[in-house]
Amino acid sequence: AQSVSQHNHHVILSEAASLELGCNYSYGGTVNLFWYVQYPGQHLQLLLKYFSGDPLVKGIKGFEAEFIKSKFSFNLRKPSVQWSDTAEYFCAAIYSGAGSYQLTFGKGTKLSVIP
Amino acid sequence: EPEVTQTPSHQVTQMGQEVILRCVPISNHLYFYWYRQILGQKVEFLVSFYNNEISEKSEIFDDQFSVERPDGSNFTLKIRSTKLEDSAMYFCASSYSTDTQYFGPGTRLTVL
Numbered sequence: 001a002q003s004v005s006q007h008n009h010h011v012i013l014s015e016a017a018s019l020e021l022g023c024n025y026s027y028g029g030t031v032n033l034f035w036y037v038q039y040p041g042q043h044l045q046l047l048l049k050y051f052s053g054d055p056l057v058k059g060i061k062g063f064e065a066e067f068i069k070s071k072f073s074f075n076l077r078k079p080s081v082q083w084s085d086t087a088e089y090f091c092a093a094i095y096s097g098a099g100s101y102q103l104t105f106g107k108g109t110k111l112s113v114i115p
Numbered sequence: 116e117p118e119v120t121q122t123p124s125h126q127v128t129q130m131g132q133e134v135i136l137r138c139v140p141i142s143n144h145l146y147f148y149w150y151r152q153i154l155g156q157k158v159e160f161l162v163s164f165y166n167n168e169i170s171e172k173s174e175i176f177d178d179q180f181s182v183e184r185p186d187g188s189n190f191t192l193k194i195r196s197t198k199l200e201d202s203a204m205y206f207c208a209s210s211y212s213t214d215t216q217y218f219g220p221g222t223r224l225t226v227l
């Protein structure tokens with residue numbers, strides 16, 4: 001079965017520190033990749049997505065992610081975090097090659113940014 | 116910006132009771148989904164719905180579950196006879212194409 005794994009359960013950073021959250025996906029043919037964010041008390045929001053083309057994708061709020069096919073990875077990065085980035089971050093994939101459009105989620109990484 | 120809405124935000128029910136969770140997808144979207152997240156676990160896909168029928172469902176989506184789009188705006192998830200293990204956050208999502216899914220705020224279901 002297809003799966004998505006996120007390496008870190010909880011990351012604590014000081015403001016202005018750089019962020020990298022790991023995400024790996026299992027092989028399954030054509031894969032579309034997403035990062036969603038859930039701020040406290042709010043719903044899941046799309047940060048960025050990768051379908052094809054340039055493997056470095058830029059999203060909202062200064063986030064970016066790099067698709068590395070050889071490593072089955074799609075890590076999320078931000079050069080300098082702010083307190084307002086405190087949230088839970090979810091990596092997800094759609095394995096569209098089999099005609100499926102369900103999102104397969106990782107467990108999520110909770111990010112706490114200390115002012 | 117249009118949003119997916121869900122009601123109620125929190126539902127408490129007794130084991131064996133039926134519950135209906137309601138969602139209003141974004142108005143021009145064509146694909147509708149339900150996911151759930153049991154506390155401490157991953158967000159899991161339940162079902163997708165397109166053109167007035169189920170297009171895909173997971174193993175979780177057994178005969179106790181059903182979905183309906185009763186009118187042009189609502190999308191509902193019914194659990195016929197709730198069990199303790201149905202306690203979870205239930206998320207509705209919608210998309211215009213088989214592309215980006217937009218999520219609602221969720222309904223927390225507590226089964227006692």
